[in-house]
Amino acid sequence: MHRYGWILLRAYLPAAAALVFAIAFMLWTSVAGSVNALNTLVPVVKWLPPLALLVALVSGGIATVRMWRWQRGQSPVCAGCQGPLGRVRHGPRGNYRKCLACGGKQAE
Numbered sequence: 001m002h003r004y005g006w007i008l009l010r011a012y013l014p015a016a017a018a019l020v021f022a023i024a025f026m027l028w029t030s031v032a033g034s035v036n037a038l039n040t041l042v043p044v045v046k047w048l049p050p051l052a053l054l055v056a057l058v059s060g061g062i063a064t065v066r067m068w069r070w071q072r073g074q075s076p077v078c079a080g081c082q083g084p085l086g087r088v089r090h091g092p093r094g095n096y097r098k099c100l101a102c103g104g105k106q107a108e
């Protein structure tokens with residue numbers, strides 16, 4: 001996979017993971033609805049798929065805005081490879097962002 005493909009994969013991985021959880025919750029509720037022992041949990045668990053879909057939508061939207069701002073040169077870039085930076089993370093030596101292209105850490 002080329003560099004831009006890896007950048008997109010890293011940027012959209014949280015959204016894809018939330019989508020997988022949503023599908024898994026939907027499958028679980030459809031299977032558990034027919035099992036009497038698990039039938040009482042379905043009213044509670046049925047809210048997890050829409051919640052996971054909402055998380056996927058918001059996460060994907062944030063990634064899209066981050067990529068769009070990076071393409072336009074409006075966001076901070078990695079000092080080493082000029083790749084887009086991810087969210088702010090809190091480390092023992094202060095705040096930093098991880099590069100979505102090379103994985104390097106950039107002090108905030």
Ligand SMILES: [Zn+2]
Pocket residue numbers: 078079080081082083099100101102103104
């Ligand atoms: Zn980089």
